Amino acid sequence: MMDKETRNSLQNATQKARSILTSDFEEQLSATFDIMASGEIAPKGGAHLSKSQVAIRDRIVAAIEHKRAVGMKPSEAVQDYIRDAAFTTLNRFAALKMLEARELVRECITRGDQSNGYVEFIGAAPSLRLLADSEGYRLFFECIFDELSTEIKVLFDRRDPASLLWPRKLAFDTLLEVLNAADLNGVWGEDETIGWIYQYFNSREDVRRARYDEKGKPKPPQNSRELAVRNQFFTPNYVVRFLGDNTLGRIWYEMRQGNTRLKDVCEYMVRLPGETFAEMNEEVSFDVVPDGLSYEESWHRPVRVPFRPKKDPRSMRGLDPACGSGHFLLGLFDLFLIIYEEAWEDANSPAFDETGKTLREEYATLEELRRALPGLILKHNLHGVDIDPRCAQIAQLALWMRAQRAFKDFSVPRAERSKIRRSNIVIAEPMPGEKDLFAEFVRGLKEDRLEELLRKALAIPPEQTVRATKAMAETLAELIETVWEGMKLAGEMGTLLRIEQDLTRAIEKGRAEWDDRLPLFRVAEFGISDVKLGKLARVLPGGGDDFWTKAERLVFCALSDYASSATNGRAARRRLFVEDAAQGFALVDLVNKRFEVILMNPPFGAGSSVAKPVFERQYPRTKNDVYAAFIERGVSLLNSRARLGAITSRTGLFLSTFKKWREEILLKEARPVVVADLGMGVLDGAMVETAAYCLEVV
Incomplete structure (x- = not known):
């Protein structure tokens, strides 16, 4: 995990990059396209616009009108478009730095227009270097974006309206200076970097406005954006591992009756020395610790683990309903790599319902399985949802990079890797408002x-x-x-x-x-x-x-x-x-599925004011805090005996306002199987005492 000093450097760089890009894009909109920050938009562009600029302006205006159709004020829609464009641009170039570090693209940023990739590119067309305002360098990047968009579509698709603005030369050069700063040299090889950029893109002023009214008094979030800004806290890796090990890891451990490599890999999995596994059809009651036992006696008492039938890994879905940058999904990915291989090796592994075949029947050799494995996991096992549209960019990039690392670990050459064209990241947003x-x-x-x-x-x-x-x-x-x-x-x-x-x-x-x-x-x-x-x-x-x-x-x-x-x-x-509309239908599809494991770091506190009447009607038992409702909803989306892991405020474990949550959900619908009372300082920037716990559906 990054130390505090490195995170501070990354936060400062992220805020500086945001300022550079938003200022430049706001000036471009007003000076070039007659689109003002106030929301005033000229009926048509000026005579100075070229034919291509007229087309760009039409698409920008359409994007702003699209935002207004869902209720944004004119000024809000323009500012939201600028924010989208700045975030997308920063993410793209930060992503290229990360891909450079992983040797997934040729050097393109680190030495500016002297980078090896660009030098090679203009070697085939020397006249590109002569183009004004570094247009040749821009063309080079657009070629990279087009190639990457065949797999990481959301982030690198140049048809996205957020891609229509390109930073002018001074802004672009300054952006590269920020990303190439020496104090950031060590961050680009870290998987968590993109998640911290996601959190740090919000300024302190954004967070203040989302939490307090004009008089400085705390307020509930007024809309989805404020709800998202208030709750963007990156989950530390040890929490991700603790929850993953004791949900998916533990489920597979029980399916295999302890015969799995996960017992060594999952260092945070809770296993009692006195555990023995029940046979099929043997009735086992829920384990309750008898009163009066010492810690040692409790730890070493005999425990009978209920029989858990094996499943084909492709039928074991995982979900993060507030996925952010996809950190929990990355943790599940690592476990599924082992799970698939063990299922393939198991002569008694069941068939997949959709195909009627086992993994061994579909993949004759372990090498064949490994070539398909990253794509199988992203297609069948990992699902994420968030109300923040930026998450689709971040989470899909993170999962794609993790898939490429798996290919590399399996010694699959770049030219022979299957395309990763699908990931189940859904943005929860209303149907289009036009x-x-x-x-x-x-x-x-x-x-x-x-x-x-x-x-x-x-x-x-x-x-x-x-x-x-x-x-x-x-x-x-x-x-x-x-x-x-x-x-x-x-x-x-x-x-x-x-x-x-x-x-x-x-x-x-x-x-x-x-x-x-x-x-x-x-x-x-x-x-x-x-x-x-x-x-x-x-x-x-x-x-x-x-x-x-x-x-x-x-x-x-x-x-x-x-x-x-x-x-x-x-x-x-x-x-x-x-x-x-497609995103809307994807959300409908997702909530009609059932999952084997759900992991989350959900929002906490009050819900959006706009949704309050519906929220309170649909969640009468847990309406006092959004995180409690997320747990209730998560439990309803799980299969029988499936598990949910969450890090939330610890208040639900003892406050009287959570009595129904404890008595009706935690004791009747999904019982706690492991709890870690973590306290303060776990979520960077959050003034909240936390607990991490895992529940199993009764």
Whole structure:
């Protein structure tokens, strides 16, 4: 873990870089694009703009209008855009420093335009060095971004509106000086660096405004941004390991009845000397320490560990519902590397439900498994959610770098590494707020259009007749409207939002219309072979989950077509609309999954004022503190006997206001299996006494 002096240097550098970039971008918006910090935007750009600058301005304006559509004031929307652009730019160049240190990119920043990578680049096109204002150097970076965006899309995608501004030469040169400072030389090889940059990007003034009103009195967070700023505290590595070892590590230890390398790797796993493992079907009651035992007697007492059936690792999902920079997910990644290999080696390992095959059946050799392993873990096992959109950049980068380290440890050459194109990081945000675009999108789902979408989205055989009715179109539109309405507070509540309750009712109504009274396809009964009937069965909606899956496919297909069917400034608005909608559906999907392990460092204190009525209605037992509600919600998302690990304020363990939380959740739904009372000074910058604990679902 970084020492305090190094963290202070990184904090100062982060704040300096933020100041450089925000000042430069604000000046560019006003001087070049007639977009003022006050929120005033000229109807059109000035005559001095080139054709490409006009296009850039249109996209910036569309991005600002998109922010206003969800309720931001004009000045707030402009400032939020500037903040996004500054954060994205800083993250990109900090990421390149980290990738340089890991030899994942050629030297490109450390010696400025004398860096080896750039010298080699202009060797193929010497005239690039002659371009004004270091445009050749910019082109070099854009080529790097494009290559990296094939895997780390969120951070390096140049289509992102936050990418539209590029620092002018003085600002750019100063930024590189900050990142190349000698006192930061040791940080770029550390995995935790990007997490500290995420926390330190918020200025002290940001934190003060989020916590106190104009008179200096404490206040509840007014919106999702203030909630995020108040609760960005990087979790120390020893806490991550303690919680991971005693949740996922312990679960696998019990599945293997102690026959696992994790008993040596998981140094923080609590194992009692008197533990023995129960047989299948043997009934074992929950372990309760008898009164009157000394510490030594308690530690050495005989304990029977309930039988835990083995699972294929691909079915063991992990979640961090307030993932920030992804530190907990990185800890789980390390454990899953061992878990997969042990499952592959185990002749009695069960098959994966989705494929019906074991790991050994799908990967003939350990080398084959290792080549696929980083991608398998990111695809099947690790899930993260946060209300702060910046987390998608940070967490995906951190996971990608960890995957590359695994490839390196497995001696997989760079050219032979499989592309990591998927990570399950979801930003909890409301569905897009443009009412005109939403109405336009829903209007497009008429019968004839629906028939076309059915064929495309569900891969219906070309010879099969497809018939959609008006009632089917109406029920699909109603389902979409339910999701849009239900997601209004997603940015304030994240995974706390119980969207599945509204969704269940809408799905049941939709399934009745589509499946019972109005079968999905009107098909002439003559001339259909058994083979064709088999094909038809695979696309007919079945139960609620199946209906949702197929309806969701239709919506994604329709959104894709909607985004690609407009041009100019309207295309930019539609693209932002579609991207936010996709994030919304991803959150809906996630809260309908069940998990084997959940780890978190959740927000604490009051929730967002905007969400207070809904929050208190949905969490009557834990409404007194957000962290207690996160524990309650987390428990509801776990499988039977799954585990949750959290670091929170320790107040819930003794204050009377948490009585229902203790009695109804901790003692009835998910009991504590290990608790560490940590006290003050654990979370850098947080004035809170903490406890770290693990619960197991009863």
